Amino acid sequence: MGLVETKLAIIPGAGGTQRLPRVIGASLAKELIFAARIVDGKEACRLGLVNHSVEQNDTGDAAYLHALELAREINPQVLNTRFSSSVDLSTGLAIEEACYARVIPTKDRLEGLAAFKEKRRPNFKGE
Known part of the structure; x- marks a missing residue:
């Protein structure tokens, strides 16, 4: 994932320039935006952009299965x-x-x- 709009000479839309700094801090957000850097799931998890990162399985539904497991932990x-x-x-x-x-x-x-x-x-x- 990444805010890569600067590669197109535009700025991130949908509030990206406002939301990302609030999640990961201004200096790191600037680095990612200015460099148009893409981060993988593990890095996104480390940065706090996502809560979990799972390795894909053979059927391509690892994230879905993990989400179901998490949902079952939450008391209805x-x-x-x-x-x-x-x-x-x-x-x-x-x-x-x-x-x-x-x-x-x-x-x-x-x-x-x-x-x-x-x-x-x-x-x-x-x-």
Whole structure:
């Protein structure tokens, strides 16, 4: 992956000049953009551009299979909580507090604590 538009005497579109520096820092973003450098999956992972990099398999679906594995790790009963840097810290903390307050009185919270104590998988019921 890369922002290679400078090879065409144009600048990256779709906010590339704004988003990349926010992820990897200004100096490294400038280097990648000015040099029109392409990075492979391992380098993209090292830079924090992606969360995972997997070697391709014979059937060409390694990334898909890894994504499914990750999805299975995510508990489907988790509240729909948004973690976002698009709000200021005070607002983010208020959102977190409101979500936490909704979780406290639930039976699922008690089940989660019991399962942790008993070293077993929780059996959530959405209650």
